Amino acid sequence: MTRLAVLVGTRKGLFVLGADRKRRSWTIDGPHFLGQVVNHAVLDPRDGRTILAAVKAGHLGHTVYRSEDFGRSWEESKTPPAFARAADGAKGETVSHVFWLTPGPAKEKGRWYAGTSPAGLFVSDDGGRNWSGVDGFNAHPDRRKWIGPPEDAPPDGNTLHSLNVDPFDANHLYIGLSAGGVFESRDRGGTWTPLNAGCAGFFPDPEAAYGHDPHCVRVHPKFRDVVYQQNHCGIYKLDRKANRWHRIGDNMPKDIGDIGFPMVLHPRDASTAWVFPMDGGTVWPRMPIGGKPAAYVTRDAGKSWKRQDAGLPPAQGWFTVKRQAMTCDTLDPVGLYFGTTSGEVWTSFDEGESWQCLCLHLPHIYSVESALVS
């Protein structure tokens, strides 16, 4: 019998919410790694039981843990993601934290990818026990230009996130760099090409190849070449034939705008996606517009959007939903989940038509992932 699990990574540990497939009665397990930052925890869909967690304990550096018994025991990576040792006299880079974990292709059991801060790409072929750098990215001569100087980085440092493996081509990878843009590789990470045409950025040149700030890039798991992006500068859908992004966020209500962090795709409908808008006015508060939290859904690939706020705080709801902190399950109807910086987990079991608060008082939530557990 399969059960539903929701993995909640927080600033102070990992929590696991569990329910049966009817999603009526929930349990909470944890904290795992109490007091440690858990940026991301992901269950391996290839076996339905292995969890990898990206963990950082204060100043003790980062690591990756794996569990094959759903958190009863954890095994630390023998070789965590780490940059290559610099030549004598040169200043080398040090991984601050592992930010993103992505299971490899369905047919490549044991393969995982990890994105770090500073922006680095790492791969494991033994289920996360040992990691090595992907030199095609980490040693790329343009990498430093792409990720920009540290002083221009986001508050937690420049980050490689949104690691997506094309479900139709295991050699085809997408990544997001904050800041830097979207990049893709057709040869398993050997070479990289910017993929930012049509996307607004910070530079005066509207056709700048890089320097953009994707917040969350999602590649559809079932439909070929369906890619959506919540960017710092709007909501976009990729025209794969033209290799160009189109700003579908222009169709959002003007008083809401199209700024935010997460992007969630319906698992069986290529035209349905959710976002959670944040205030991008004045000094960019990055909280719900007017203190009235709401998700927005499109059912027509971004031509129109509908507000979904039933059950959410009608006023004075001041929290942020981070880029990894909103997801869906694969049940029917689709369940939606988001976590807040104030430690709440909210759910909808009717595809966003109504929301309920599943739990309160967790630490600052960084990531939310759902999975069906064998």
Add this chain to the structure above:
Amino acid sequence: MKVLLPSPLVSYTSGKREVEASGATLAELLSDLDRQYPGIRFRVIDEQDAVRPHIRFFVNRSLVRSLGVALAPEDEVLVVAALSGG
């Protein structure tokens, strides 16, 4: 020699705050610690062989900053982790 560990590292030593390790230098001592308690070295030394921020090593109560510092069997090594932040 005696090595005194801070609480964030005792998950590697089955809860022991005081362990024994050997080495002619601090670098060798850390290698021996890692042999006995796999993973512990990477918690205090990064991939560039630099001491992580807010980690300090004291030999016989004197601060040392080089992994090449010489050690003697009767020395006592103290590892301090000042976990700033909230």
